[in-house]
Amino acid sequence: LIALPTIARHFDAGLTMVLWIAISETLAVSSLLLPMGRISDILGRKQVYITGYTVFILASAAAGFSISLPMLIAARVVQGMGSAMVQANGQAMVLSVFPGNERGKALGTQFSVLGVGSMSGMVLGGLLVSTLGWRFVFLINIPVGIIAVAAAILILDKSRFVQDTQRGRRPTFDWGGSILSSAALLTVLLAMTFGNRSGWGSGPVLSGLAAFVILLGGFIWWELHTPSPMLDLRLFQRKLVAMGIAAGWLSFLGSSGVRFLMAIYLQSALGFSPRDAGLITLPMAITMTFVGPIAGRLSDRYGWQKFNVGGSALAALALFLLSLTLTQTSPVKLIILLLVLQSAGTGLFGSPNNSSILSTVERSRYGIMSALTSLTRNSANITSNVVATAIVVTTMASLGAEPSLSAVSSDPQAFVAGLNRAFMAAGLMVVLAMIISFVKGDRPKGALNQTVQSPAREASTR
Numbered sequence: 001l002i003a004l005p006t007i008a009r010h011f012d013a014g015l016t017m018v019l020w021i022a023i024s025e026t027l028a029v030s031s032l033l034l035p036m037g038r039i040s041d042i043l044g045r046k047q048v049y050i051t052g053y054t055v056f057i058l059a060s061a062a063a064g065f066s067i068s069l070p071m072l073i074a075a076r077v078v079q080g081m082g083s084a085m086v087q088a089n090g091q092a093m094v095l096s097v098f099p100g101n102e103r104g105k106a107l108g109t110q111f112s113v114l115g116v117g118s119m120s121g122m123v124l125g126g127l128l129v130s131t132l133g134w135r136f137v138f139l140i141n142i143p144v145g146i147i148a149v150a151a152a153i154l155i156l157d158k159s160r161f162v163q164d165t166q167r168g169r170r171p172t173f174d175w176g177g178s179i180l181s182s183a184a185l186l187t188v189l190l191a192m193t194f195g196n197r198s199g200w201g202s203g204p205v206l207s208g209l210a211a212f213v214i215l216l217g218g219f220i221w222w223e224l225h226t227p228s229p230m231l232d233l234r235l236f237q238r239k240l241v242a243m244g245i246a247a248g249w250l251s252f253l254g255s256s257g258v259r260f261l262m263a264i265y266l267q268s269a270l271g272f273s274p275r276d277a278g279l280i281t282l283p284m285a286i287t288m289t290f291v292g293p294i295a296g297r298l299s300d301r302y303g304w305q306k307f308n309v310g311g312s313a314l315a316a317l318a319l320f321l322l323s324l325t326l327t328q329t330s331p332v333k334l335i336i337l338l339l340v341l342q343s344a345g346t347g348l349f350g351s352p353n354n355s356s357i358l359s360t361v362e363r364s365r366y367g368i369m370s371a372l373t374s375l376t377r378n379s380a381n382i383t384s385n386v387v388a389t390a391i392v393v394t395t396m397a398s399l400g401a402e403p404s405l406s407a408v409s410s411d412p413q414a415f416v417a418g419l420n421r422a423f424m425a426a427g428l429m430v431v432l433a434m435i436i437s438f439v440k441g442d443r444p445k446g447a448l449n450q451t452v453q454s455p456a457r458e459a460s461t462r
Contacts, residue, residue, distance in 0.1 A: 007134050023382045028079070028083075030375055032080070034231055041367035046093075052085020062074075064136070108292050108295060178230055239441070243437075247437045252380030254384070254426040266335075314342075391422040399413075399417060
């Protein structure tokens with residue numbers, strides 16, 4: 001994200017095309033997460049994980065050497081394919097080696113690693129853009145990825161990862177459900193993305209939304225009738241799953257657009273260099289690194305609700321304050337403080353909420369459920385960026401400003417007005433997440449928070 005303004009200037013792209021650079025990878029990830037999660041349940045997590053990292057490395061090389069914007073966006077799509085394989089397995093593999101009563105600890109540990117990655121990525125990205133150029137933001141993935149693949153080959157023990165079986169046999173892969181889910185997600189996300197350019201009442205956008213409804217209906221019917229569904233929709237009858245997914249989606253919907261908008265605000269509106277913009281967001285990432293693990297461990301002992309509700313309240317407060325206080329001359333200390341508050345709230349919410357969802361699932365299905373929680377995050381990321389961009393672009397147009405980065409740099413007043421409205425809307429989304437988290441409830445008193453056993457194991461213990 002920190003390199004977006006530089007890339008946009010290099011290719012002379014407007015705000016809408018900048019959005020495509022940001023979300024093209026996430027579109028691919030969101031479309032493929034569920035199929036990759038189910039494939040890992042069937043074929044094995046280690047194999048899919050290593051394959052995904054290899055694809056990501058090759059796509060990063062293509063992105064780094066891109067000579068046109070379409071080539072860069074295509075490379076980002078392939079990056080998303082590899083990322084889907086990695087994301088669908090990372091959380092599942094971590095959870096597989098922790099007992100059920102330490103699920104929050106496991107998720108918090110992973111949250112910490114993600115925070116370190118975000119922290120180093122923003123700072124290192126800013127340094128690379130300022131010194132070597134934007135291409136090295138992608139090329140740096142090559143040596144790092146090679147080390148990760150080598151470590152995975154040498155260290156990961158595939159015998160520790162439980163695979164899904166049906167009466168001792170490997171289940172068949174649900175091709176119908178995979179195609180329908182990918183097509184439905186891609187259709188609705190594309191429709192939302194083009195809504196900013198073509199208009200929300202235009203024929204292509206309305207056709208895309210109608211196609212999504214049809215595809216979604218087909219997917220639900222298919223999953224309820226196929227003998228080996230990719231995603232067992234009956235899991236959504238469980239309160240923790242349904243409300244946990246809804247709260248998680250709304251939380252990410254409110255918080256994800258912050259990073260996208262702040263990258264533009266800090267560089268194009270306030271005039272900071274990519275390096276300085278990365279350093280300004282560093283405390284935000286550090287906060288996530290420390291708060292996530294603490295919240296995860298404490299939720300194992302004290303339940304999920306207080307962290308889900310309290311974290312959402314803190315994040316919403318920070319977003320409302322950002323909406324009310326950001327101007328063309330906002331002091332850096334205030335920006336850092338509010339970003340830290342928002343990050344702390346998100347950290348308090350994240351791992352306890354995922355822990356509540358995964359507490360209902362047997363280990364052999366960690367792949368598909370981990371993919372579902374990742375899909376929740378990724379689809380919300382796209383929607384958040386699209387909605388935030390739509391609010392900013394609409395506001396700028398209403399004030400007579402051109403929705404371009406050059407207009408933001410020359411006269412940031414209209415952009416900042418749109419930014420304020422976008423953060424206000426984001427805060428309202430997080431408030432909804434807080435309400436759902438309260439209604440969702442908490443772990444029953446005295447529960448050991450153990451992992452749900454598979455039907456076969458339950459039968460053998462009777």
